[in-house]
Amino acid sequence: xxxxxxxxxxxxxxxxxxxxxxxxxxxxxxxxxxxxxxxxxxxxxxxxxxxxxxxxxxxxxxxxxxxxxxxxxxxxxxxxxxxxxxxxxxxxxxxxxxxxxxxxxxxxxxxxxxxxxxxxxxxxxxxxxxxxxxxxxxxxxxxxxxxxxxxxxxxxxxxxxxxxxxxxxxxxxxxxxxxxxxxxxxxxxxxxxxxxxxxxxxxxxxxxxxxxxxxxxxxxxxxxxxxxxxxxxxxxxxxxxxxxxxxxxxxxxxxxxxxxxxxxxxxxxxxxxxxxxxxxxxxxxxxxxxxxxxxxxxxxxxxxxxxxxxxxxxxxxxxxxxxxxxxxxxxxxxxxxxxxxxxxxxxxxxxxxxxxxxxxxxxxxxxxxxxxxxxxxxxxxxxxxxxxxxxxxxxxxxxxxxxxxxxxxxxxxxxxxxxxxxxxxxxxxxxxxxxxxxxxxxxxxxxxxxxxxxxxxxxxxxxxxxxxxxxxxxxxxxxxxxxxxxxxxxxxxxxxxxxxxxxxxxxxxxxxxxxxxxxxxxxxxxxxxxxxxxxxxxxxxxxxxxxxxxxxxxxxxxxxxxxxxxxxxxxxxxxxxxxxxxxxxxxxxxxxxxxxxxxxxxxxxxxxxxxxxxxxxxxxxxxxxxxxxxxxxxxxxxxxxxxxxxxxxxxxxxxxxxxxxxxxxxxxxxxxxxxxxxxxxxxxxxxxxxxxxxxxxxxxxxxxxxxxxx
Numbered sequence: 001x002x003x004x005x006x007x008x009x010x011x012x013x014x015x016x017x018x019x020x021x022x023x024x025x026x027x028x029x030x031x032x033x034x035x036x037x038x039x040x041x042x043x044x045x046x047x048x049x050x051x052x053x054x055x056x057x058x059x060x061x062x063x064x065x066x067x068x069x070x071x072x073x074x075x076x077x078x079x080x081x082x083x084x085x086x087x088x089x090x091x092x093x094x095x096x097x098x099x100x101x102x103x104x105x106x107x108x109x110x111x112x113x114x115x116x117x118x119x120x121x122x123x124x125x126x127x128x129x130x131x132x133x134x135x136x137x138x139x140x141x142x143x144x145x146x147x148x149x150x151x152x153x154x155x156x157x158x159x160x161x162x163x164x165x166x167x168x169x170x171x172x173x174x175x176x177x178x179x180x181x182x183x184x185x186x187x188x189x190x191x192x193x194x195x196x197x198x199x200x201x202x203x204x205x206x207x208x209x210x211x212x213x214x215x216x217x218x219x220x221x222x223x224x225x226x227x228x229x230x231x232x233x234x235x236x237x238x239x240x241x242x243x244x245x246x247x248x249x250x251x252x253x254x255x256x257x258x259x260x261x262x263x264x265x266x267x268x269x270x271x272x273x274x275x276x277x278x279x280x281x282x283x284x285x286x287x288x289x290x291x292x293x294x295x296x297x298x299x300x301x302x303x304x305x306x307x308x309x310x311x312x313x314x315x316x317x318x319x320x321x322x323x324x325x326x327x328x329x330x331x332x333x334x335x336x337x338x339x340x341x342x343x344x345x346x347x348x349x350x351x352x353x354x355x356x357x358x359x360x361x362x363x364x365x366x367x368x369x370x371x372x373x374x375x376x377x378x379x380x381x382x383x384x385x386x387x388x389x390x391x392x393x394x395x396x397x398x399x400x401x402x403x404x405x406x407x408x409x410x411x412x413x414x415x416x417x418x419x420x421x422x423x424x425x426x427x428x429x430x431x432x433x434x435x436x437x438x439x440x441x442x443x444x445x446x447x448x449x450x451x452x453x454x455x456x457x458x459x460x461x462x463x464x465x466x467x468x469x470x471x472x473x474x475x476x477x478x479x480x481x482x483x484x485x486x487x488x489x490x491x492x493x494x495x496x497x498x499x500x501x502x503x504x505x506x507x508x509x510x511x512x513x514x515x516x517x518x519x520x521x522x523x524x525x526x527x528x529x530x531x532x533x534x535x536x537x538x539x540x541x542x543x544x545x546x547x548x549x550x551x552x553x554x555x556x557x558x559x560x561x562x563x564x565x566x567x568x569x570x571x572x573x574x575x576x577x578x579x580x581x582x583x584x585x586x587x588x589x590x591x592x593x594x595x596x597x598x599x600x601x602x603x604x605x606x607x608x609x610x611x612x613x614x615x616x617x618x619x620x621x622x623x624x625x626x627x628x629x630x631x632x633x634x635x636x637x638x639x640x641x642x643x644x645x646x647x648x649x650x651x652x653x654x655x656x657x658x659x660x661x662x663x664x665x666x667x668x669x670x671x672x673x674x675x676x677x678x679x680x681x682x683x684x685x686x687x688x689x690x691x692x693x694x695x696x697x698x699x700x701x702x703x704x705x706x707x708x709x710x
Contacts, residue, residue: 014048014049014163014164014165014166014170015170016152016156016163017035017048017049017149017152017163017170018049018170018172020145020148020149020152021033021035021049021051021149021172022051022172023145023148024122024124024141024142024145024148024149025051025052025124027141027144027145028124028126028138028141028142028145029126029138030052030108030124030125030126031052031105031125031126031127031254031277032051032052032053032105032123032124032125032252033049033050033051033052033122033123033124033125034047034049034050034051034058034061034072034122034123034124035047035048035049035050035112035120035122035149036048036064036072036076036120036121036122036123037119037120037153037163037164037165038066038076038118038119038120038121039164039165043065043066043067044063044064044065044066045063045064045065045066045072045073045076045120045121046062046063046165047061047062047063047064047165047169048120048163048165048166048169048170049169049170049172050169050170050171050172051171051172052125052172052174052204052277053204053251053252054171054204054205054206054251055168055169055171055205056205056342057248057251057252058169059342059343060100060318060338060339060342062168062169062338062342063334063338065334068325069094069325070094070097071084071093071094071097071107071109071123072109072121072122072123073121074109074693075109075110075111075121076111076112076118076120076121077690077693078653078654078655078656078691078693079111079113079118079690079691080111080655081108081109081110081139081142081143082107082108082109082110083106083107083108083134084106084107084108085106085130085131085132085133085134086104086106086132087102087103087104087105089132090107100318100321101252103128103248103249103252103253104127104128104253104255105125105126105127105128105130105252105253105254106125106126106127106128106130106131106132106134107123107124107125107126108123108124108134108138108142109121109122109123109124110122110124110142110143110146111146112146112149112150112153113146113150114150114151114153114154114157115154118690119150119153120149120153122142122145122146122149124142125252127253127254127255128253128254128255129254129255174203174204174277174278174279175277175278176278177278192212193212193214195283196285197214197215197218197283197284197285197286198211198212198214198215198216198217198218198219198283198284198285199211199212199214199215199281199282199283199284200212200215200281200282200283200284201279201280201281201282202231202247202273202279202280202282203279204251204278204279204280206230206231206232206244206247207228207229207230208226208227208228208229208230208231208234209227209228209279210227211223211226211227214284215282215284218263218267218269218284218286219235219263219269219284220263220267221234221235231243232244232247237261237262237263237264238261240261242259243259243261246258246259246271246273247273247280250273250274250275250280251275251280254275254276254277255275256272256273256274256275257272257273258270258271258272258273259271260287262289267286268286268287268288268289269284269285269286269287270284270285270286270287271283271284272284272285318339319335319336319339319340319343319456319459319460320459322335322338322339323335323336323459323460323462323463324463326463326467327467327470328467328470328471328474329362329363329464329467329468329471330363331467332460332463332464332467333351333362333363333365334363334365335463336349336351336435336460336463337349337363337365337366340437340456340460341365341366341437344437344449344453345439346366346437346438346439347366347367347368347417347438347439347440348364348365348366348367348368348369348371348417348436348437348438348439349364349365349366349435349436349437349438350363350364350365350369350371350372350435350436350438351363351364351425351433351434351435351436351460351464352372352375352386352390352433352434352436353425353432353433353464354380354390354431354432354433357379357380358377358378358379358380359375359376359377359378359379359380359382359384359386359387359390360376360377361373361375361376362433362464366438367440368416368417368438371416371417371436371438372386372436375387383408384408385398385404385407385408385420385422386422386434386436388422389422389423389424389431389434390424390425390431390433390434391431392424392431393424393426393429393431394424395421395422395423395424395450395453395454395457396421396422397420397421397422397445397450398419398420398421398422399419399442399443399444399445400418400419400442401415401417401418401419401420404420416438417438417439417440418439418440418441418442418443419438419439419441419442419443419445420436420437420438420439421435421436421437421445421453422434422435422436423435423436423437423453423454423456423457424457424461425457425460425461425464426457426458426461427461427462427465432461432464432465432468433461433464435456435457435460437453485501485514485515486499486515486516486517489517490517490518490519492517492519492525492587493522493587494587494639494705494706495525495585495587495703495704495705495706496676496677496703496704496706497517497677497701497702497703497704498676498677498678498680498681498701498702499515499517499681499699499700499701499702500681500682500684500685500698500699500700501513501515501697501698501699501700502649502685502688502689502697502698503697512530512531512532512533512542512543512576512578512697513529513530513531513532513543513647513649513697513698513699514528514529514530514531514532514543514546514547514699515527515528515529515530515645515699515700515701516528516529516547516550516551517701517703518551518554520554520555520584523586523587523588524584524585524586524587524588525584525585525587526554526561526582526583526584526585527582527583527585527643527645527701527703528547528550528580528581528582528583529580529581529599529645529646529647529699529701530543530546530547530550530578530579530580530581530597530599530622530647531578531579531580531599531647531648531699532546532576532577532578533576533577533578542569542572542576542578543578545568545569545572546565546569546578546580546622549564549565549568549569550565550580550582552564553565557584557593557632558582558583558584558593558594558595558630558632559595559629559630559631559632561582561595562580562582562595562596562597562619562622562630563628563629563630565580565622566597566620566622566623566625566626566628566630567626569622569623570623570624570625570626571626572623573623576623577598577621577622577623577624578597578621578622578623579596579597579598579599579600579621579622580596580597580598580599580622581594581595581596581597581599581600581601581602581645582594582595582596583602583643583645585637585703586637587705590636590637590638590639590705591634591635591636591637592634592635592636592637592643593632593633593634594614594616594632594633594634594635595616595619595630595631595632595633596616596617596618596619596630597619597620597621597622597628597630598618598619598620598621598622599647600646600647600648600651600658600662601613601614601615601616601662602614602643602644602645602646603643603644603646603662603665603666603669604635604641604642604643605641605642605643605644605669605670605673606638606640606641607638607639607640607641607707609670609673610670611666611667611669611670612666613662613663613666614633614635616633617631617633619631637705638705639705639706639707639708640705640706640707641704641705642669642677642702642703642704642705643702643703643704644665644669644684644700644701644702645700645701645702645703646665646684646698646699646700646701647696647697647698647699647700648696649688649692649696649697649698649699650665650684650688650692650698650699650700651664651665651688651691651692652692652696653691653692653693654693656691661691664691665684665687668683668684668687669684671683676704677702677703677704680702681700681702684700684702685698685700
């Protein structure tokens with residue numbers, strides 16, 4: 001079987017997880033399990049162990065970035081259980097996954113941790129007949145299973161042999177069915193023979209494992225010709241994407257399904273699929289032509305040697321949905337490689353673009369990543385396949401390396417691959433690059449496959465064109481942000497300060513969060529932090545105006561600074577609201593005077609390590625009412641005390657109460673009383689990257705009143 005070769009993982013120690021996954025499947029009653037690991041320092045989850053479905057069905061999901069809108073990514077990033085009890089739930093919350101998997105099933109995704117570190121995630125699927133609610137017993141079993149897997153990972157790390165995901169996941173074999181006695185086997189055989197129509201059995205990967213004489217007669221083929229093959233490959237009249245889609249629905253949803261198809265020239269057959277954990281039983285019955293109100297029939301298609309055309313279409317749909325959400329050029333290249341290589345069994349993928357009249361290798365993946373490096377920087381006029389495709393817009397396919405070398409004898413091509421496809425990346429008739437697919441064995445590019453590859457190249461080209469435009473805007477946005485925020489904080493005697501700004505992970509990478517530290521005289525200073533509504537250039541421009549207004553009024557009392565800034569914003573009428581916190585620091589009197597305009601309250605860490613959220617009288621957001629007043633509060637700031645000013649992006653996460661999230665931030669701020677503020681800032685930012693979805697930008701300003709000995 002194809003999956004048995006794929007199931008040999010090249011990772012380290014992944015076989016240790018097999019029994020834990022099998023036990024979890026048994027305890028929860030799940031039909032499918034997908035165990036993902038997050039390598040240290042990586043931001044991409046790798047599918048490591050797979051149970052319940054064949055590898056080719058999981059191919060689009062083998063690598064999932066933590067930022068992807070996918071259940072397991074959210075579960076790991078937010079450190080919580082995700083439950084989707086129906087297809088409607090999936091479509092509502094994860095439209096991309098629902099588009100590619102329009103089948104009935106229930107899904108749970110849960111994080112896997114070792115101590116305080118996230119190490120991966122687990123996805124479990126239940127049949128479509130499962131209740132829309134997760135039972136307490138199932139919830140407890142998932143929690144125990146994830147803790148157990150976390151313990152295994154921790155023990156492996158402690159022993160010096162950490163579990164590392166392989167290039168491909170380990171595919172666990174289906175459970176062995178009970179061995180019947182000779183008498184039971186004979187009775188079962190007689191039972192099957194007495195049934196009307198034909199009987200057939202499929203393995204989970206779709207290959208035919210049994211075909212009785214009646215089924216062979218209905219199919220018009222000998223049993224030995226069909227057994228061991230995929231029916232939609234060995235029987236040309238079943239070569240329709242809808243046939244394989246019904247098979248896929250049966251495997252994933254574990255529910256009965258069926259379809260009617262015409263066996264040429266005039267024989268109508270109905271197929272009824274009955275799946276379970278070990279395979280699929282199929283009943284084949286002669287029938288009449290379906291009427292207009294009955295289940296649609298599948299029209300026969302001409303035969304083709306393209307393997308699993310429906311699987312290729314499956315990957316094409318997934319690629320289209322994925323690329324629609326890709327942001328930058330790197331995202332497009334990673335997503336294209338994740339989808340195209342397994343769909344077409346390519347071992348190498350390279351994307352090349354044109355820059356200043358020369359070829360440029362933009363991205364690569366696979367066994368021969370340096371295949372086209374010798375042409376990096378080559379003129380577009382050079383006699384090379386990548387340049388020819390890019391300039392002409394005509395794809396080239398070379399089933400063998402000999403054909404490629406004959407076409408380009410002077411190119412000095414390396415004899416490292418056996419077949420290649422060079423596809424133009426064209427947008428509105430304008431070539432923007434070329435997509436290179438390389439194979440380790442000769443590969444016959446049939447017409448259907450060439451058409452699909454050309455379509456895929458078109459999708460990649462459009463996404464790449466959008467991504468390059470995004471990259472330009474991103475660079476401009478970062479430049480603008482850098483000029484609007486302080487280049488460095490001033491050095492103020494008696495204070496240890498640190499600041500951080502993180503743009504949102506999605507969007508333009510620019511927002512309205514700001515901070516500032518202003519030296520007033522030898523013993524006084526001012527600190528401010530704020531958040532302008534929105535994540536775009538308008539928000540950033542208004543942020544610059546707010547920061548300038550605060551600077552201009554910085555010598556006044558905090559309530560007057562906010563009142564003046566508020567009047568300016570209401571006069572400008574930008575249509576955006578702004579929260580702001582302003583603090584006047586008196587280092588001689590060891591006090592801090594604060595006023596807020598709808599901003600999250602700061603944290604105070606006292607010299608003894610006790611940390612609290614300061615309770616400030618509320619003030620209206622800036623830019624709403626020109627007559628708003630902003631009451632002040634004065635608190636002691638003795639040596640050894642520290643303040644944390646932050647924007648809501650540091651703590652806000654879906655489903656988490658804001659006060660609870662702020663209390664957790666305060667607890668982490670309290671853990672490092674002896675560390676400098678730069679170290680503490682890095683710690684808090686790392687916490688935020690794990691605890692929040694990254695959809696909002698983050699500003700953080702830490703101020704520590706130094707003890708005299710410091």
